[in-house]
Amino acid sequence: MSMVKLTIDGCEVEVQPGSTVIQAVRAMGADVPHYCWHPGLSVSGNCRICLVEVEGMPTVQISCNLGVRDGMVVHTQSAKARAARKDVMELLLINHPLDCPICDQAGECKLQEYSFEFGSDGSRFAFPKVHKQKHVRFSEKVTFDAERCILCTRCVRFLDEVAGADELDIVNRGDRNEIAVARGGELESPYQMNVIDVCPVGALTSTDFRFKSRVWFLKQTRSVCPGCSRGCNVTVGARWNRLLRLVPAENAAVNRWWMCDDGRFTYKAVAAGERLGAPLVRRGGALEETTWDEALAAAVDGLRKCGVDLVGVISARLTNEEIHLAASVLDEVGARARGHVSRTCAQDDLLRTGDGNPNAAGAALMGVPAGVPSLDGAKGAFLCGDDLDGDAAALAALDGLEFVLYAGTHETATMRRAHVVLPGVTSFEKDGSFTNVDGRVQRVQSVVAAPGDALPDWK
Amino acid sequence: MAYVKVKRRELTFAERMYLPAIMKGMALTFKHFVGVGGRKGVTLQYPDEKWELPAFYRGVPSLVKDTAGREKCVACSLCEFVCPPRAISIIPREIEGVVEKAPEVFDIDMLRCIFCGYCEEVCPEEAIFMSKEYEVCGETREELVFDKTRLYEIGSTLGPDGGTPDAEKKWERLSREQSAQGLGED
Ligand code: SF4
Ligand code: SF4
Ligand code: SF4
Ligand code: SF4
Numbered sequence: 001m002s003m004v005k006l007t008i009d010g011c012e013v014e015v016q017p018g019s020t021v022i023q024a025v026r027a028m029g030a031d032v033p034h035y036c037w038h039p040g041l042s043v044s045g046n047c048r049i050c051l052v053e054v055e056g057m058p059t060v061q062i063s064c065n066l067g068v069r070d071g072m073v074v075h076t077q078s079a080k081a082r083a084a085r086k087d088v089m090e091l092l093l094i095n096h097p098l099d100c101p102i103c104d105q106a107g108e109c110k111l112q113e114y115s116f117e118f119g120s121d122g123s124r125f126a127f128p129k130v131h132k133q134k135h136v137r138f139s140e141k142v143t144f145d146a147e148r149c150i151l152c153t154r155c156v157r158f159l160d161e162v163a164g165a166d167e168l169d170i171v172n173r174g175d176r177n178e179i180a181v182a183r184g185g186e187l188e189s190p191y192q193m194n195v196i197d198v199c200p201v202g203a204l205t206s207t208d209f210r211f212k213s214r215v216w217f218l219k220q221t222r223s224v225c226p227g228c229s230r231g232c233n234v235t236v237g238a239r240w241n242r243l244l245r246l247v248p249a250e251n252a253a254v255n256r257w258w259m260c261d262d263g264r265f266t267y268k269a270v271a272a273g274e275r276l277g278a279p280l281v282r283r284g285g286a287l288e289e290t291t292w293d294e295a296l297a298a299a300v301d302g303l304r305k306c307g308v309d310l311v312g313v314i315s316a317r318l319t320n321e322e323i324h325l326a327a328s329v330l331d332e333v334g335a336r337a338r339g340h341v342s343r344t345c346a347q348d349d350l351l352r353t354g355d356g357n358p359n360a361a362g363a364a365l366m367g368v369p370a371g372v373p374s375l376d377g378a379k380g381a382f383l384c385g386d387d388l389d390g391d392a393a394a395l396a397a398l399d400g401l402e403f404v405l406y407a408g409t410h411e412t413a414t415m416r417r418a419h420v421v422l423p424g425v426t427s428f429e430k431d432g433s434f435t436n437v438d439g440r441v442q443r444v445q446s447v448v449a450a451p452g453d454a455l456p457d458w459k
Numbered sequence: 460m461a462y463v464k465v466k467r468r469e470l471t472f473a474e475r476m477y478l479p480a481i482m483k484g485m486a487l488t489f490k491h492f493v494g495v496g497g498r499k500g501v502t503l504q505y506p507d508e509k510w511e512l513p514a515f516y517r518g519v520p521s522l523v524k525d526t527a528g529r530e531k532c533v534a535c536s537l538c539e540f541v542c543p544p545r546a547i548s549i550i551p552r553e554i555e556g557v558v559e560k561a562p563e564v565f566d567i568d569m570l571r572c573i574f575c576g577y578c579e580e581v582c583p584e585e586a587i588f589m590s591k592e593y594e595v596c597g598e599t600r601e602e603l604v605f606d607k608t609r610l611y612e613i614g615s616t617l618g619p620d621g622g623t624p625d626a627e628k629k630w631e632r633l634s635r636e637q638s639a640q641g642l643g644e645d
Contacts, residue, residue, distance in 0.1 A: 100535075100583075101533045101535030101537070101560075101583045101584060102533045102534075102535065102558065102559055102560040106535075128636055128639070129636070131633075131636055131637050134557075134559070135559060210553065211534070211551045211552065211553050211559075211560055212551075213536075213551075214535075214536045214540070216540065217536070217539075217540070
């Protein structure tokens with residue numbers, strides 16, 4: 001099919017036939033203000049902020065629902081278009097509360113941004129504002145504020161079209177319009193927290209992140225979610241060296257704009273429980289803190305003694321780099337078997353793969369298959385990143401071994417059976433890469449500093 | 460244009476000796492010191508006598524409550540953001556009522572504060588004011604990090620609303636408007 005040629009703000013652009021003007025503008029690297037339009041959702045055309053001027057057309061047009069035509073001449077920044085957007089802003093703000101100081105969206109709010117760009121500096125509306133319910137619980141994870149909502153229906157369309165859960169809808173009429181959970185009750189979709197991200201304003205906020213920190217203080221780092229083997233791209237927000245939230249980062253080839261709710265909470269495991277902060281060596285029955293040099297010497301010693309009678313468990317939650325190094329250690333001593341602990345998680349057609357190991361594919365490629373090898377007849381075990389807490393029989397078997405080397409992040413039952421313990425770090429505290437279920441290698445970046453002396457397993 | 464050579468005047472012998480000028484300066488200082496010819500001397504018997512502060516004086520920043528004794532600060536953290544030496548640290552918390560947020564922790568490090576007044580200027584809730592308090596001393600660094608209680612104590616010297624009555628009472632207005640429209644306070 002031949003491409004359509006049009007002129008936008010004096011630049012010639014070629015786009016696929018059937019595209020809309022907003023897509024053409026974005027294809028050339030610019031943007032038109034928009035609230036209700038989302039690249040991953042259907043066109044709704046209700047917010048009216050994306051108005052542009054098209055030569056030959058009598059009125060300004062909404063660019064999200066205007067198909068491209070050959071020879072079209074579009075002005076996105078003309079006086080007429082900007083004036084029209086200013087009027088739209090004024091209407092949107094008529095009943096909007098002055099909530100920015102207590103609104104979690106402030107700092108990443110489209111209403112603030114466009115108001116700054118096109119809005120007027122005061123309101124001409126002399127009547128009392130319409131008030132609606134605030135602080136409405138939509139579910140355990142999502143809090144709703146009806147006053148801040150601009151009724152763009154992005155949330156309704158997301159749940160309907162992407163999550164396949166028809167759970168939100170608009171109720172009441174006229175200026176009493178508001179979003180409500182359809183059929184009463186609460187949101188149940190495992191992808192419901194995406195509505196918080198698609199909401200262009202502060203109407204839908206995360207109950208977990210609510211009031212924890214203003215977004216402009218967050219140190220935002222691109223990384224990969226360690227929740228399952230999909231490897232959704234995320235932006236990790238941290239402050240005071242603490243992880244505060246995970247939000248999806250756009251990656252058309254992996255997770256598009258979304259991620260699942262379980263993935264968002266993976267950050268909690270980092271600070272939960274007892275983190276290991278120093279290397280430990282068993283002396284006379286008890287584990288004692290020691291230096292890295294001594295612990296490593298003890299580890300090497302122990303591994304050498306076991307030789308072929310060593311069994312390796314290398315976690316598929318480690319990065320490719322760590323798996324490679326741990327596998328070469330096993331090669332070096334000639335260990336007889338290796339594998340990783342399989343983990344399952346929920347599975348569906350959207351993102352969740354059912355495999356709870358973020359780097360299962362990477363581990364398999366480097367010769368570390370799923371499943372813990374049998375410890376029968378072994379003399380020693382090297383547990384790198386995995387614990388056997390879920391498997392009582394294997395735990396008991398560890399007791400009978402001469403030497404157990406445990407490299408991990410938290411205190412576990414497995415760790416208490418080890419002879420040498422090397423403190424490790426979680427995927428939020430190290431750099432490396434994960435290979436996702438489709439074989440895509442993605443970079444993981446450290447966000448916060450690890451406790452004490454803990455080091456990534458490759459160091 | 461070409462440059463013009465400025466001819467400097469030769470200094471006289473007295474000028475080159477410095478001392479006469481110094482004596483002249485000292486005499487003037489002394490006159491202010493004790494007060495001569497009907498003028499009041501500037502010397503204060505501090506701390507028995509205190510300086511009368513001008514209206515624009517910026518002392519320790521402090522937090523104020525409204526006339527009903529409620530915290531005005533909503534922990535928006537704008538002051539924390541604007542503060543040039545980053546003296547302020549706030550941890551917000553959720554509260555019951557029409558105003559949903561308040562500070563859990565509100566610390567100002569007086570060793571960092573440069574008394575610029577930006578925090579007062581930026582505050583959308585008129586909750587932080589520069590007080591007239593200037594006697595800040597302590598023996599340890601920790602003592603000089605003023606917490607919320609201390610900041611409210613200092614703020615109470617200014618009276619409710621920081622002494623500059625707020626035309627708009629947020630709590631009252633919101634509750635009134637909401638109940639008029641049949642919405643309960645939640
Ligand atoms: S939605 Fe945006 S404009 Fe409205 S109160 Fe929140 S931050 Fe302010
Ligand atoms: S809650 Fe947010 S996403 Fe949903 S309609 Fe309102 S503004 Fe749009
Ligand atoms: S007066 Fe200036 S330096 Fe002091 S706390 Fe306020 S903003 Fe910070
Ligand atoms: S700017 Fe005002 S309302 Fe905001 S945190 Fe500071 S004192 Fe509180």
